[in-house]
Amino acid sequence: MSSPVLDVQGLAYAYPDGHQALYGVDVHVHQGERVALLGPNGAGKTTLVLHLNGILTAGAGTVTVSGLPVTKQNVQEVRRRVGVVFQDPDDQLFMPSVRDDVAFGPANLGLKGQVLEDRVRDALDRVGMGDYIDRPPHHLSFGQRRRVAVATVLAMEPEILVLDEPSSNLDPASRRELADILRSLDVTVLMVTHDLPYALELCPRSVVLSDGVIVADGATYDILTDDALMAAHRLELPFGFDPRTVRLPSAG
Amino acid sequence: MGAGHGHKLHYHGHSPIHRLPAHVKLLALLGLMLTVVATPREWYPLFAGYLAALLVVIALSRVPPTYIAKRMVIEVPFVVFAVLMPFIATGPRTEVLGLTVSEPGMLAAWGLLAKGTLGVIASLTLAATTEPRDLLTGLEKLRFPNQLVQIMGFMMRYLDVVAEEMRRMRIARESRGFQARNVRHWPVLARSAGALFIRSYERGERVHLAMMSRGYTGTMPDTGRTKGHP
Known part of the structure; x- marks a missing residue:
């Protein structure tokens, strides 16, 4: 296999108050893969995400993005390469119009004029929100806001898209629409979630983070059907959901 | 919302x-x-x-x-x-x-x-x-300090979000039988206001994280239309 887009090795981190969140995490994601990062609440998922684009700096271990180590010096380039979509779109959309919000990232990269405008339109079209370009974000529905949040990051043309709980608070229709969009995008995705059916639907491979270490890494189907593993790490399938009987949409 | x-x-x-x-x-x-x-x-x-x-x-x-x-x-x-x-x-x-x-x-x-x-x-x-x-654009054209215009922009963007949060907190209070009828109930309202302040402050931190994640370095970039150049 080629060198991974995202390579996390031995990552450990303790918060300033002494609480240790990560104890030596190893994760790698290759070009074009869609990987789910599963884990119960408090497993350290969000802490891990904040390391991927250099918001937090590793206590020990390394994070490398397409061969570039995440350090203070190249944090700007790392943030272009790693696009993080946060859980609450209200945190991510802070500009007066959808256009300005999507333009914010690429404008920080120095894009201007027509190039910038094209980037914005292209990113919005990819999430099916092109018609809403002049609307203020807070007038959109929650599902629409989440899609615009994805576009704000796509506009930076990242090498890997990191989504924190992409399906949370979405109604089933918005959830499916977002899944269709994510499947249609031609980017590498790391999806942090405890929505196991969503992981199975979208990600052929899963990594399980529990108590600050990676406890499993393999095919999503194999992980979800490993009852002992699931029970040991507080991962539970929703009532009535059995991965063995699900017919998956053709792998994208 | x-x-x-x-x-x-x-x-x-x-x-x-x-x-x-x-x-x-x-x-x-x-x-x-x-x-x-x-x-x-x-x-x-x-x-x-x-x-x-x-x-x-x-x-x-x-x-x-x-x-x-x-x-x-x-x-x-x-x-x-x-x-x-x-x-x-x-x-x-x-x-x-x-x-x-x-x-x-x-x-x-x-x-x-x-x-x-x-x-x-x-x-x-x-x-x-x-x-x-x-x-806001008008204020910017009148050479109003950029930082102040930025702050007002954020205020406008988040006014509805905070108002909605306040409304949810009120509904949650009233659902548990609370009605602010006289002065003795004010401490409860004060604590609610405090909680709202902390929540808004934390949201500010999360917004800042999200901004940094998209390459923000301290100055608003020129996004072309509604802000920036006249």
Whole structure:
């Protein structure tokens, strides 16, 4: 296999108050893969995400993005390469119009004029929100806001898209629409979630983070059907959901 | 969340007043206010003139006068104070409708009421005919410090979010049987306000994280349209 887009090795981190969140995490994601990062609440998922684009700096271990180590010096380039979509779109959309919000990232990269405008339109079209370009974000529905949040990051043309709980608070229709969009995008995705059916639907491979270490890494189907593993790490399938009987949409 | 379209103070329209550039309207408002405040309160006919001018502007903007009138309740605390003035002020007394009131107090009350009302009508007219976003652009054109415009922009963006959060907290309180009926209930409201403050502060931190994740380095980039270059 080629060198991974995202390579996390031995990552450990303790918060300033002494609480240790990560104890030596190893994760790698290759070009074009869609990987789910599963884990119960408090497993350290969000802490891990904040390391991927250099918001937090590793206590020990390394994070490398397409061969570039995440350090203070190249944090700007790392943030272009790693696009993080946060859980609450209200945190991510802070500009007066959808256009300005999507333009914010690429404008920080120095894009201007027509190039910038094209980037914005292209990113919005990819999430099916092109018609809403002049609307203020807070007038959109929650599902629409989440899609615009994805576009704000796509506009930076990242090498890997990191989504924190992409399906949370979405109604089933918005959830499916977002899944269709994510499947249609031609980017590498790391999806942090405890929505196991969503992981199975979208990600052929899963990594399980529990108590600050990676406890499993393999095919999503194999992980979800490993009852002992699931029970040991507080991962539970929703009532009535059995991965063995699900017919998956053709792998994208 | 489902906030309505436009702002609560904004009345959608396409009149000449609506189309006027925001910075022109801002300057006009500022000019009018300075003139009104500087006018001695004994020059009664001039105040009638100001009011007439404002009414003409409102008529031109085709904003229904009742729309402005309803929103003038914001002035009520000042009206109460103005009404009290003739009774509490000192100085020579005079009889009005069988009540003994202070003459300078009457004059002060008139001044406060007239100038205040003109200010409120003028500001409401500006708000009714100008999108908040255009106001920011107007301020920027008037070379208002960029940081302040940024702060106001964020305030406008998150006003609805915070108001909604406040509404949810109130519903949650009332669902558990709480009603703020008298002063003894105020500590609960104060704690709610504190919680709201902390939540908003934490949201500020998360927004900042999200901004940094998209390459923010301390200055707002030029995104082309609504902000930045005129």
